[in-house]
Amino acid sequence: MTAILSFICLMAFFMAIIPASVVLTNGEFGYTHKYVGGVEFAASDKNTVYDSSVPRNGNGERMKYAGTFKVTHYCACTICTWGSGVTASGKPVAEGMIAADWSVLPKGTTVYIKQGDALIPKVVEDRGGAINGYVIDVYVPSHSQALKMGVYYADLYVDPDTELP
Numbered sequence: 001m002t003a004i005l006s007f008i009c010l011m012a013f014f015m016a017i018i019p020a021s022v023v024l025t026n027g028e029f030g031y032t033h034k035y036v037g038g039v040e041f042a043a044s045d046k047n048t049v050y051d052s053s054v055p056r057n058g059n060g061e062r063m064k065y066a067g068t069f070k071v072t073h074y075c076a077c078t079i080c081t082w083g084s085g086v087t088a089s090g091k092p093v094a095e096g097m098i099a100a101d102w103s104v105l106p107k108g109t110t111v112y113i114k115q116g117d118a119l120i121p122k123v124v125e126d127r128g129g130a131i132n133g134y135v136i137d138v139y140v141p142s143h144s145q146a147l148k149m150g151v152y153y154a155d156l157y158v159d160p161d162t163e164l165p
Contacts, residue, residue: 055112055119055157063119063157066111066164070135071154073146074099074128080146087126099126099137103165110162111136114155 055063074080076093085093089107098111105111105124112119113136128137136156140146158164 055114057159061160063112064160064162064164066105066156066158067134068153069156070151071113072135072137072151073140073149074137075140075143075146077143079143081128089125091125093126093139095139095141096122097125097139098122099128099131099139100124101131101133101135102127104133105136105156106165109158109164112157113138114157119157 054065057063076085081093087093087097087099091097100109100111102124107124107127109124110121111124112121114120122136122138124136126137126139131137138149140149
């Protein structure tokens with residue numbers, strides 16, 4: 001019994017360390033994938049290395065990291081805002097809009113909130129009195145949804161050609 005248990009432990013050990021050094025080749029596309037520390041690196045025939053943990057836009061360009069932001073949620077009610085339903089940029093509040101400190105994320109900037117493997121696009125159209133520094137306030141249609149969404153921290157990205165202050 002002890003020998004079997006020792007064998008199982010030894011096999012589990014080797015199975016845990018092998019994926020970090022295994023190289024898988026996909027000859028059909030000419031790519032080699034290597035997994036190191038849970039991050040996948042892919043090298044093409046041209047020896048270009050990609051870190052798949054950094055998001056890319058539709059053109060394959062690396063997104064620019066804007067920072068880790070505190071994410072809160074608001075609606076157009078009188079509890080969350082003055083209740084006018086109009087953003088600081090003059091547009092009516094709508095889904096897809098966020099409030100941000102315009103000295104960190106200028107008005108009109110499209111940001112991408114990283115949630116797991118997904119990038120959620122939002123546009124900076126508003127600013128709030130309590131929004132200072134690395135904080136964004138995401139517009140949602142109802143106060144109950146704003147409360148349900150809560151507060152969390154997320155990495156934000158912008159397109160590679162976006163100029164940030």
